[in-house]
Amino acid sequence: MKKRLVLKCLLALGVCSPGAWASSYDDFFSAIKRNDPDTLASLAQRGFDLNTLDPGGQHPLYLALRDESDRVAMFLLSRPEVKVEHRNAKGESPLMMAALKGKLELVRRLIDRKAEVNKPGWAPLHYAATQPGEASLPVVRLLLEHHAFIDAQSPNGSTPLMMAALYGNPKVVRLLLDEGADTAMKNEQGLSAIDFAHRAGRKETADAIAAAIRAKQSTGRW
Secondary structure, eight states: OHHHHHHHHHHHTTOOOHHHHHHHHHHHHHHHHTTOHHHHHHHHHTTOOTTOOOTTOOOHHHHHHHTTOHHHHHHHHHOTTSOSOOOOTTOOOHHHHHHHHTOHHHHHHHHHTTOOSOOSSSOHHHHHHHOOSTTHHHHHHHHHHTTOOTTOOOTTSOOHHHHHHHTSOHHHHHHHHHTTOOSSOOOTTSOOHHHHHHHTTOHHHHHHHHHHHHHHHHTTOO
């Protein structure tokens, strides 16, 4: 539907023939998948819109990040006309996908392009905290440096600390605790971060959260 609508608009403007546009459209998304920025540059030079959505309504920058086509993502971010805040039907932004993939330099460039670090619902910090690899730690730290809300709540009330406790790197859990993440918060199911850690069988993480809770309880007591 979206593809046909864009085609009709271009035809009405006399920009291209049906066959030429269809070929460019297919070449564009194929180039994203194979991490080929040269083809995108050539298409852009011929007037192809770098913000064209795929049939599922996904933005090219989001697709490049999702598919880890890093050279394409870098190319798109170098183009001022490329939108960095387009969100898909699930409310996901390119910054959220870069955070999930642990792509520090791409996260940095998105922030430089004024991508929103904080947003209602699932936020980039949730996605960064979910990433289990070593790359997650510098991404979480960078988001916090740019004022990411540490206790952001998802639609079901989950916080970044909860996501890190369930899926993420134990070092991220410790970083969030050190930065003051609230250990007492619960989601809609009544589960706290330590409950998430216990459910996942992550004893080291549960112990770290328990130690943070004890430290808070003992503050100011003799």
